Amino acid sequence: IGDTADYDREVKSVCPFCGVGCQVSLKVKDNKVKFVEGINGPANEGRLCVKGRFGFDYIHHEHRLTKPLIRRKDAPAKGLNVDPGNWQAHFREATWDEALDAAAKGLKDIGGTGVAGFGSAKCTNEEAYLFQKLIRQGFGHNNVDHCTRLCHASSVAALMENVGSGAVTATFNEIENADVAIVIGANPIENHPVAATYFKQFTKRGGKLIVMDPRGQALKRFASHMLQFRPGADVSMLNAIMHVIVEERLYDQQYIEAYTENWEAEKAHLAEFSPEKMEGICGIPADVLRDVARTFAGAQSAMIFWGMGVSQHIHGTDNSRCLISLALMTGQVGRPGAGLHPLRGQNNVQGASDAGLIPMFLPDYKPVGDDGVRSAFQQVWKDEGVNPEKGLTVTEILDAVHTGDIRGMYISGENPAMSDPDVDHARDALAKLDHLVVQDIFLTETANFADVILPASAFAEKTGTVTNTNRQVQMGRPAVPPPGDAREDWWITVELAKQLGLAWEYAHPREVFAEMTMVMESFDNITWDRLETENAVTYPSLSPTDPGQAIVFADGFPRENGRAKFTPANVIAPDETPDAEYPMIMTTGRQLEHWHTGSMTRRSKVLDAVEPEANCSLHPSTLRQLGAAPGDMIRLTTRRGSIDIMARADRAVSPDMVFVPFAYVEAAANTLTNPAIDPYGKIPEFKFAAVRIEKIGSE
Ligand code: SF4
Secondary structure, eight states: OOOTTOOSEEEEEEOSSBTTOOEEEEEEETTEEEEEEEOOOTTTTTOOOHHHHHOGGGGGOTTBOOSOEEEOTTOOOSSSOOBTTBOTTTEEEOOHHHHHHHHHHHHHHHOGGGEEEEOOSSSOHHHHHHHHHHHHHHHSSOOEEOGGGGTTHHHHHHHHHHTSOSSOSBOGGGGGGOSEEEEESOOHHHHSHHHHHHHHHHHHTTOEEEEEOSSOOGGGGGOSEEEOOOTTOHHHHHHHHHHHHHHTTOSOHHHHHHHEEOHHHHHHHHTTOOHHHHHHHHOOOHHHHHHHHHHHHTOSSEEEEEOHHHHSSTTHHHHHHHHHHHHHHTTOSSSTTOEEEEOOOBTTHHHHHHTTOBTTEEGGGEETTOHHHHHHHHHHHTOSOOOOSOOOOHHHHHHHHHTTSOOEEEEESOOHHHHSSSHHHHHHHHHHOSEEEEEESBOOTTGGGOSEEEEOOOGGGOOEEEEOTTSEEEEEOOSSOOSTTOOOHHHHHHHHHHHTTOOOOOOSHHHHHHHHHHHOGGGTTOOHHHHHHHSEEESSOOSTTOOOOSBOOTTOOSSTTSOEEOOOOOOOOOSSOOOSSSOEEEEEEOOSSOOTTSTTGGGSHHHHHHSOSOEEEEOHHHHHHHTOOTTOEEEEEOSSOEEEEEEEEOTTSOTTEEEEESOOGGGOGGGTOEEEEOTTTOOEETTOEEEEEEEEEOO
16 A cells, blocks of 8 residues: 555546445556545545545456456366466467457357346446447347346336336435435445445434344444344335324325325225234334334435345345335425435446346336337447347346356456355356356456456546446546556457447447437436536436436426336245244345455455455354354355355344355355345345354364
């Protein structure tokens, strides 16, 4: 980590980690980033968390890919068996011409629906746009997806269904105008740390913070109410709260009449969910549920924030439907300090979704099945035809590899060999592919299975825009060149498209952005030049000088009749529940220091020094029952497999649970997770698996 006086230039860009989208100044000397400071971006106002401040040095790590690689003919069988420091037995170095030719030939030979693509939420908007266009144009179908499927797909499904738009209705910074806020299924102090600073300030000004989470968390210290409900019981708890609002007539009749539909059905449905009936299911006493209902409904302005704890369930869409209904019945949308805000995970998961990296939507969430939509795209793309059939999602694509329907994949910046549920199933699928092209900055677990590896660029090495959880489109600028022969991702995708026979002529991301503005109304009034000058513009922007709308839907919703909809939600049990063989509940998530599958943060000196080894958290009483102490190794076993992992004591975890972070390949949490999916968002149930726990020894 650099000496803070020792740099000779600085470059303004955006943090590469979470969806908060903090703006940074990268201090550079001798083509090395020496240190990072927060600058005055709209989301962070100079603040950074430990990842943004100290997690940048992965870009200079010795394991960076610097040359294209091609699998050797005599390589060992494909598996998770490549040492990143000693890959020569598996791959040989190649020129770009050779590698692009090999990558394209393998994909072309398979062709059509035999090929699928996973793009990346860590790439720029322009790169995501190009990636989905390559799959759609190059192979004639919509089998293209990305990690939104694993995080907020169910939230987006519920928002699209009931509000008509998948993005937040208000920025998280709007909490400064709220007097009540709910944070449910999110742990912002660890996962959205700079957003959490705004939440804490809100409570210091007297705002009432209602935290709802089966796992305790540090934000509890700032909360007026902490509801540590039973895992998977979200719908029963939320319906009980709404029941009280109906029963005590605390709803906003005027708002409901003016802006919503299906209220009578929702009201009738909620009659069954009295707090007295639900307390036994959700584990929260009826009087607390009633108090929370009165507190939320009594607010002048209230916001609801949610995270993966809501979305990563087979009833994730129903969870979000409840949160939307709660905001609608109390009229808490479309005003200062009011709104719905799913906290987005990756730095550009919002932007990658907006850019069409989704199998059922073209850019701007335009349905692939709509004839008018397709013909508009065909005009701009000068294309014969976009396929009208919805494509397959992440988990469906890997299932199709197992059945032999998909034999080739192009994967950019994603790591399904770590991130997918029941990860052995995902790894087996990757090994089974006839041709796998992986584009990344490290030889990731997924790259272990590749036939061709294309060395890409880290965020501090590229030009392009990203969109954060607040709908703020921000400009990223290169501070240092990519190492060796590594290239920016947009360049690689364009060159691959040319090899596939597409007549693409993009010479700079600004040209891609210009094309995006032709097909994406969300980018109206936002230009590359504006972003160069202003660094960030929030969409929608109403004029060429409007910095963008922090709050949307003041006058109705982008649905056919202009009204938002109530969709009643039923209680659905988790896909598997604890039993004699697997008596406990396992849940997964991130830690403050480690980012997703760890490919970046585990190669960052400071972050890896703070959290160097795989660990899981259990309540001290659970550890005692196991006869184990903190630091002991334990074995976690589910119906999918087993991992051995170091145990930590944590009173925030309830006695029937274990929390396992998913960043550690040596004890991959997703070996254990349940691939059952939500029927609407098709998101896997990462947050609930029945597990057996045994002590296996001391460290
Ligand atoms: Fe980066 Fe998120 Fe931390 Fe901001 S809060 S510095 S965007 S990881």
